[in-house]
Amino acid sequence: MQPIILYDIPSKAPKNIWAPNPAKTRFCLEYKGLPYTIVWVEFKDIPMTMKCKVGASTTEGGRYTLPVIKDPNTGFVVADSLAIAEYLDKTYPEKPIIPRGANVLIGSFEPAYCSVAYGKAVKLIITKTLEIVNDSSREYFIQTRLELLGETRWEAVSEENAQQQWENLKKGLDEIDKWYQKSGGKWIMGDTFSFADMVVACRTMWWNTIFDEEQLRELHSWNGGRWARILADVNAECGTDL
Numbered sequence: 001m002q003p004i005i006l007y008d009i010p011s012k013a014p015k016n017i018w019a020p021n022p023a024k025t026r027f028c029l030e031y032k033g034l035p036y037t038i039v040w041v042e043f044k045d046i047p048m049t050m051k052c053k054v055g056a057s058t059t060e061g062g063r064y065t066l067p068v069i070k071d072p073n074t075g076f077v078v079a080d081s082l083a084i085a086e087y088l089d090k091t092y093p094e095k096p097i098i099p100r101g102a103n104v105l106i107g108s109f110e111p112a113y114c115s116v117a118y119g120k121a122v123k124l125i126i127t128k129t130l131e132i133v134n135d136s137s138r139e140y141f142i143q144t145r146l147e148l149l150g151e152t153r154w155e156a157v158s159e160e161n162a163q164q165q166w167e168n169l170k171k172g173l174d175e176i177d178k179w180y181q182k183s184g185g186k187w188i189m190g191d192t193f194s195f196a197d198m199v200v201a202c203r204t205m206w207w208n209t210i211f212d213e214e215q216l217r218e219l220h221s222w223n224g225g226r227w228a229r230i231l232a233d234v235n236a237e238c239g240t241d242l
Contacts, residue, residue: 002035004029004069004072005039006039007050007069009022013209019066030240031097033095034088036069042137050064067084069084071087082107116176121169123157129206129210200230202242
């Protein structure tokens with residue numbers, strides 16, 4: 001089998017790895033034991049590279065985003081982490097990522113998680129993320145994040161009350177913690193590991209790269225250490241080290 005190509009975003013972070021959405025695809029590929037290789041694409045180069053060189057489709061309201069995979073075994077190019085997970089389950093069905101019959105539920109999980117967990121802390125997270133973006137993509141990152149947030153000035157993002165947003169993040173994760181408590185098991189679907197747990201784990205991985213030591217001590221202590229534990233458990237399940 002030829003290695004699947006995964007397009008990811010480099011950064012100043014150790015090992016380059018930071019982006020939560022490509023991380024989900026890493027988890028998927030490793031969980032299934034599929035060979036793959038990484039091609040790094042700078043933020044600013046994503047639209048041109050995906051459109052002209054890779055032939056990927058747009059996602060999220062007509063934008064080119066990563067992750068994208070190119071599977072030389074089938075010729076398919078797939079964009080969007082959930083679509084990639086569905087493609088991998090269909091093409092390589094051993095060890096399914098999405099439990100049978102749960103596609104709609106799994107597809108609804110991530111938007112709900114993002115809104116509840118950090119919807120009121122997103123400006124803080126984006127501001128911290130800018131610190132690890134490579135210099136060549138800094139202006140592109142600012143421009144595209146302003147568009148996503150509906151803002152015109154970076155100061156409207158970076159000068160938002162950081163302490164209040166940090167408290168909002170804790171409150172949001174308190175709510176997600178209740179979801180896990182109700183599941184009655186190790187995973188969000190009880191005893192069944194799924195793409196939903198990758199969604200949660202990849203955010204902790206992201207935050208581990210952008211928050212300072214004091215913030216991480218707090219984050220890792222919240223909810224009985226659940227968030228660091230979920231990342232560790234997903235890494236163990238997938239054989240990764242993210």
